[in-house]
Structure formats: C-alpha cells, structure tokens
Amino acid sequence: MTHGALRPLSAVLSTSVAIPASTSRRARIAASALIGVLCAVYVVLHGRANPEFVSDFDQVWAGARALWQQRNPYDVVGPQGEFVWKWPLYYPLPALVLVAPLGLLPVLSARAIFAGLGAALLAWGATRDGWQRLPIFLSVSFMVTVELGQWSTWYAAAFFLPAVAVIGAAKPNLGVALAAGDRDGRTFLWLLIGAAGLLIASQVIQPMWHEPWLRNVREAPHFRPPVLRPFGFLMLLAALKWRRPEARWLLALSVVPLPPSFYDQLLLAVVCLTFRESLTFAASTVVLFFYVGFNTPQPDYMAWGKLVGDGTVWICYFPALVMVLRRPNEGRLPPIMAALARRVEQRRTA
Secondary structure, eight states: OOGGGOOOHHHHTOOOSOOOSOOOHHHHHHHHHHHHHHHHHHHHHHHHHOTTOOOTHHHHHHHHHHHHTTOOHHHHEETTSSEEOSSOOOSOHHHHHHTGGGGGSOHHHHHHHHHHHHHHHHHHHHTTTOSTTGGGGGSHHHHHHHHHTOSHHHHHHHHHOGGGGGGGGGSHHHHHHHHHTOSSSHHHHHHHHHHHHHHHHHHHHOTTTHHHHHHHHHTOTTOBOGGGSTTGGGGGGGGGGTTSHHHHHHHHHHHSOBOOOSSGGGGGGGGOOSHHHHHHHHHHHHHHHHHHHHTOOOSSHHHHHHHHHHHHIIIIIHHHHHHHHTSOSOOOOOHHHHHHHHHHHHHHHO
C-alpha cells in the first residue's frame, strides 16, 4: 500500500461524496413503507416471543390509557403505581394526549404502530435528497429505538419534515433542538401549533398536570447535558457553523438534558450528508455498544449512566462535530435569525 492510499480520519468524515440530485418519489414511498412495516412486524414478533418484555413506550401507553379512564397518569405510572415502572413518569401530559388514540389499543399493537410510523417517517425524510443516509438504519441506536418504542425516530424525522414538529411538546428538551434546527420558519411554526394545541388540550383534561410532572423531572438525577460531561465543552464549537441547521441542531442537543441511553444517538444521524458519514455514524453506535459492553457490569445505575453518557460524547458526538466543522458556515436561516444576522452585519459594517 502506498502512502497516498492512507486516509486520515478527517478524510473518512469528508463530505466529498456527492449527494444524488434526486430520488424517485415512488421508490421513496416504497422504501419508507417497507422499513416501517418491517419495524412494526419486528416489534410484534419480539413482543410475542418475549411476553414479559416491557418497552419504554409502555409507560406512555399506560398513561394515555389512564386519560381515557379519567385518572391521573402520574399516579398510575411509577414505582408504586398500578402500572409498575422503575421511574416516575417523566413525560409531560402533552405526550400522553398525543398518543391517546393508541391507548385504546392493546399494548403490543400500539407499540408496533408507534415504532413503524416513526421509522417510516424517518426513512421518508432522510431520503429526500438521495439514498446516502440509508446506513443510519443499520445503527444500534435505530434498532434500540424501534425495540424500545422510543421517540428518536420521530424527532429525527421532524428535522427533515417540518409538519412532524407538532410533536415537539411531547419531549420539550428535544423540542428545543427542533427549534434550533429550523431552516425557514416552518418547523418553528408547526412546533408552536403543536405545542399550543397539546397544551390547551392538556389543561382541559387535567388542569394541574404540570405539578406532578415538574416534581418528577426535578428528581431525575440521570438527565444531564452532553456539554457537561468530560470534554463535552468542545461541542460548543458547533456554534462556529451557526448558519447551518444541522450545526444548530447539534449544539442544541449538546446543551439540553438527556438521559444516558442507546437510542438518542439516532438524533445525530441528521448531521450526516453523505454515505460515508452515515456509515461512520452507524459504526460509532456499534463501537459505543461494545465499549459499554466491555466495561459492564457497573456497581449501580448511576455509574452505568456515566459510562454510557461519557462514551456517547466521545464516540458519537465528537465524530458528528468533526463532520459539521468541516463544512462552510453557510445555510438557510429562519426569518427571525436571518433578520438578526443582517442587523449584526449592518452594525459591523457601519
């Protein structure tokens, strides 16, 4: 092998691979439907093979079911609740209102619909400018998101599809990332519409819902912003590319509280622009999985959470940061931010 054949890490993360100019709408529909159906089928088969399995989505389903029974979901779900869950219910009532129709279904059917729709929406959004992001569907984070019935597919899809941002209030910390990653004002508009509608409905259904929710959130010691983890302050460098929506998205994810997990890494997939970057992202989730596996067991959950949280920053966030920093600081800005940028520029040139 010649010296010229050796490629540094920066070249591996390069955006030099061209993005296909267009993708057939029919092919995208077929691919999105296939991914969604396969994920839904997997959830059903996994649930039938493991009848004792309880997914993360089940707490939301149980809370939504409680709403139909005119009961307080924050009393129903939790360590001492009727639906026994190891944590208090951290979701705000708007999340339960949003999935209320699924509360009328058996839990396994509700899981499959939620996971399948989220995966299909992400596939539709991620392929809007080509097939180069397909490797993200091979990532550990995507697989864990589907199996656990988490929301990461939905929020990653909302980065590409502004109307999906109506879900923003379901997880307010991720709603901040949606607002930051807005390109032209549409995402922010849908975010406001969704938040207003869900908050009004929540107040009508249970006017004092915010009190138990805030109490539960304040007592959540495992939620921590990536920027506060060792060397996490380096993620603030994403602000250097503030004109790029994916850079603002990455910056927002770095400063909002997140739990240690294997699913929220999927939110970083939207940073990828090329097949090579998508493959790098998928590989980083595999490396994280083995990094945690080789250092497990830990003495308690907090130690495990530190292991996963720190590893996520080093193994997944830093490569995403390198991708962003290699790009020019240019891109579409939402109207308010564009106006502020023009004003700052006028003052600098005055």
